[in-house]
Amino acid sequence: MLEIKKKGVLMKTIIEPFKIKMVESIKMTTREQREEIIKKAGYNLFLINAEDIIIDLLTDSGTAAMSDLQWSGIMHGDESYAGARSYHRFFNKVQELTGFKHIIPTHQGRAAERILFEILAQKGKYIPSNTHFDTTRANIEYNGAEAVDLVIDEAKDPNSLHPFKGNIDLEKLENFIKEKGAENIPVCMLTITNNSGGGQPVSLENIRGAKEICLKYDIPLFLDACRFAENSYFIKMREPGYQDWSCRKIAQKIFSYADGCTMSAKKDALVNIGGFLAMNDDDLGLQARNVLIVTEGFPTYGGLAGRDLEAIAQGLDEVLDEDYLHYRIRTVEYMGERLDKMGVPYLKPTGGHALYLDAKAFAPHIPLEQFPGQAIAVALYIAGGIRSCEIGGIMFGKNDPETGTYIPPMLELVRLAFPRRVYTQSHFDYVLEVIEEVYQNRDQLKGFRFTYEAPMLRHFTAQFEMVD
Ligand SMILES: *Cc1c(COP(=O)(O)O)cnc(C)c1O
Secondary structure (H helix, E strand, O other): OOOOEEOOEEOOOOOOOOOOOOOOOOOOOOHHHHHHHHHHOOOOHHHOOHHHOOEEOOOOOOOOOOOHHHHHHHHOOOOOOOOOHHHHHHHHHHHHHHOOOEEEEEOOHHHHHHHHHHHHOOOOOEEEEOOOOHHHHHHHHHOOOEEEEOEOHHHHOOOOOOOOOOOEOHHHHHHHHHHHOHHHOOOEEEEOOEHHHOOEOOOHHHHHHHHHHHHHOOOOEEEEOOOHHHHHHHHHHHOOOOOOOOHHHHHHHHHHOOOEEEEEOOOOOOOOOOEEEEEOOHHHHHHHHHHHHHHOOOOOOOOOOHHHHHHHHHHHHHOOOHHHHHHHHHHHHHHHHHHHHHOOOEOOOOOOOEEEEEHHHHOOOOOHHHOHHHHHHHHHHHHHOEEOEEEOHHHHOEEOOOOOOEEOOOOOEEEEEOOOOOOOHHHHHHHHHHHHHHHHOHHHOOOEEEEEOOOOOHHHOOEEEEOO
């Protein structure tokens, strides 16, 4: 991604470390067509057809391009019901990486969460984390326990340049355990990287610190490991002492501090579907397999096809390729540098898998109850066919049950998530041009109001009209 200066030396462009063997056409649309399309969809980007999008940055989940070796793995997947060869390949890869004793395939990350929390999260229990991802929180709450976020204060400031803004506050963690009682905390989680906090990494020192506290109170530590490879790369780049370590060795070190993990393979396993739950505890492993058999499938496939297990096993190797990680993280960083030059406000420093525009600073003239993030997201679609995701008032805002007044969330963001290995530098340059155009005309952005609003998870189905 363009030339960068490293210690005064001008480096060459960091190119995509892959060649393209198969292509998928993008349908081009005109501004007039897009104005029509988005209006018909009630100004909700979830409700437009993917075909009508030029660059789709809605999510990095399940949207990766698989490699030639992953596709050939698909062809020699073993579809035997029990004990398939593909399961063993998957098991060996995950075990080599994580060191965990029990490894249970699931159809995606939230299935692993559901099994874990069905066993561990009852009423009266508390589960602390740096920041729980929405599905993790939902699964904990669904089972009656309370999900608690204890991320460091720097994470709440969009301009703080702390290198590990995903860290859990260790003092808060220990105080929390003392306050609630270790017997009421069945597990402590760490999300790496911290997705809901902007894809920010967690340092090895912090993971070790969390483990020490957990050991002291005899609480197991589990990782939500969806972006373990991106987190490992940040440790190599930013944490003193790890510059000469391979990302694989860093990842193994991370897992060595944990007693188990949940994983969505749709992120750092470079596949379109899959996940797993892993742990060392024999009793928990047995219980988890019993739940798995009832709801997902036999323990050697867990709701996936043999071919999916092959693709995951291969993807877990490819994601730790340092050239890939370098290109991946550099892409986000490059986007941030270009936005700095344009003066466009975004969440700093850039994280692992996405760029987050700071909508409050981008469109300060739009009142929060008229959703400035939504105004920007719609404008990016109209101006350039880009699909982003509002992570602000529509997703997390609430109305006071008594007075009905609107309570906005702390941050009003527009997330541009980057699918893995899908877009090239010219696609990203195009995205930058579109952001620049929208930013230069930001005074003309208009807010939105609901014309339809579902009682829960309203962002998926809401309908809007523009406020004049
Ligand atoms: C995506 C994600 C999950 C859930 O995984 P799914 O495969 O979408 O079910 C859990 N935690 C984090 C941090 C995630 O990013």
